[in-house]
Amino acid sequence: MSGEKNETEKLQQQVTLLTEQLLRSEKLASLGELAAGVAHEINNPIGYVASNLAVLSEYTDSLTLLVRRMSEQLPIAQSNLLKSQFDYDYICEDLPKLLAQSEEGLYRVIEIIRDLKDFSHLDEDEFVDADIHLGIQSTLNIVANELKYKAEIVKKFADLPLVYCIPSQLNQVFLNLLMNAAQAIESAGVITITTGFDEHWVWVSVADNGSGIAADKLEQIFQPFYTTKQKGQGTGLGLALSRSILEKHRGLIEAKSELGLGSCFIVKIPRHLATAAAAG
Ligand SMILES: Nc1ncnc2c1ncn2[C@@H]1O[C@H](COP(=O)(O)OP(=O)(O)O)[C@@H](O)[C@H]1O
Ligand SMILES: [Mg+2]
Known part of the structure; x- marks a missing residue:
């Protein structure tokens, strides 16, 4: 009897979580x-x-020169x-600085807009040949604010070939991994993003010392709703979603970890997905 009640309670909890997640993804989509x-x-x-x-x-430049000549x-x-x-x-000294600063600020805005555009194709699900590093970088820019007080980001990028993938969905995976890494770090940690490839795979690893x-x-961490985080901090769906995205790419996501020392998540995507997919 009480077992049944427990089951019902569990189910109810899951329904609540799912509803929250649904609302959140609705919001994300409209966002x-x-x-x-x-x-x-x-x-x-x-x-x-x-x-x-x-x-x-x-x-x-012209005007200052003109004034000088005159x-x-x-x-x-x-x-x-x-x-x-x-x-x-003073103006002659300050003007170029102001202009350079404005240019810098403007390029920052242009970058943010580009990232937003890359990132907001959340509903797209087309496979294209993509530069994975661009995806990682735009995801990093999106979460920069969340990460900057927590961790130093170290990038060890190989000279990757293009990967046949759904870029926005892989970005979603990188976002999950980066947020998890940051959340595992109490303060002043390091998140290392490494990329590499061999004949069969292109891989990306996100390691933290959290x-x-x-x-x-x-293994449990990949199950839907498995979370050790407080309500509002985690739904337990990030890794489950990431795994299903990688399945769609005929890839893998694996975790290595040592309690107290940190974790490393490795994402592997087949290099020849186009041919693999055609072969069924
Ligand atoms: N980098 C990490 N370091 C430590 N624990 C992690 C890490 N990534 C994931 N986890 C564990 O796996 C659980 C599930 O992760 P996830 O599916 O992303 O859901 P959520 O982040 O919403 O809890 C987390 O609650 C946490 O306990
Ligand atoms: Mg998560």
């Missing part, structure tokens, strides 16, 4: 759409701001007086 729309809208003004800035920089025609005392009245020397996982839990 994705919104992000793609906003990115598209921002692209146009950013485009002309960027080209204006380049021209402005040329104009500034001031040479004046008696030196008068020229110095005018220059100091208008802060000429809490680690007990050996007898290493």
Whole structure:
């Protein structure tokens, strides 16, 4: 009797979790759409701001030179007086810095928009030949804020071939692994992302020096709803989802871990998926 009640309670809990997850993915999907729309809208003004800035920089050089030449025609005392009245020397020094800074800021915005666009194709499920490193980098940029107080990111990238995959879905896997790694680190850890390949596989590993996982839990972590996190922190679906994404890619996801030392998740994607898929 009480066993039955336990079962019912468990089921109810799972329904609640599933509902939460569903709501969250609904939100994510509409967020994705919104992000793609906003990115598209921002692209146009950013485009002309960027080209204006380049021209402005040329104009500034011209104008400062013109002022200098003209001031040479004046008696030196008068020229110095005018220059100091208008802060000429300071402006000449500061202008290029301001322009460079603005350019830098603008490129940062352009990068963010590109990442948002890459990332927001959440619903796309087409296999394409993709550069995995681009996916990792745009995922990293998306989670940079979450990671920066927790961990230093070390990248050891090989010279990878293109991979036949659904990029947005692999990004989802990288996102899960990076968030898990960060959540396993209490403070000031290191997350190492390594990539490599051989004849059959392209692989990506995400290693952390966080809490680690007990050996007898290493398989359970891939089960849906297995979580050791507090409500709101985790649903226990990240790794299950990641595994199903990799199955779709005829790939693998494996975990190695040592309690107290850290964990390493390895994602393997077949190099010749196109041919493998055709062969059935
Ligand atoms: N890098 C990691 N270090 C330590 N434990 C981990 C790590 N990644 C996953 N885990 C364990 O696996 C569980 C399941 O992970 P996941 O499926 O992503 O769900 P969630 O993160 O929502 O809990 C986590 O709750 C945690 O106990
Ligand atoms: Mg997770």
